[in-house]
Amino acid sequence: EYSAVILALEEAKKMETEEIDFFLDSELVVKQLNGEYKVKNEDLGKLxxxxxxxxxxxxxxxxxxxxxxxxxxxxxxxxxxxxxx
Structure with missing residues (x-):
């Protein structure tokens, strides 16, 4: 899901979008991206x-x-x- 978010952000930037909402079925990813949970995995940390x-x-x-x-x-x-x- 991290890779999908990256791709979506890159594509949204090309379209000159200013605001973007993501609806993800991974509660863990949502909480990590919202800063509620720490990212402990080094590879995920880079993403x-x-x-x-x-x-x-x-x-x-x-x-x-x-x-x-x-x-x-x-x-x-x-x-x-x-x-x-």
Whole structure:
């Protein structure tokens, strides 16, 4: 999910978007990106810093947790894209 956030931020910047809302089904990632939890994994820490730096280019970025059950369509589309269907 960190990589998806990075990609989305990079694409949003190209579109000159000023504000972006993320709705993620990983509560852990949302809490880490909102500063509620520390990022303990070194590799994720590097991605976290990249996201932090990208966020500085926007007027507003927000991260919201969505239960996976309420996000089935998005989850299915992501899995299809990953599987190359």
């Amino acid at each position: 976290f810093v990249k996201i932090y730096n990208l966020r500085q280019q926007f007027k507003k970025t927000t991260f919201h947790h969505v239960m996976r059950e309420k996000n089935k369509l998005a989850d299915r589309l992501v899995n299809e894209a990953i599987d190359g269907r």
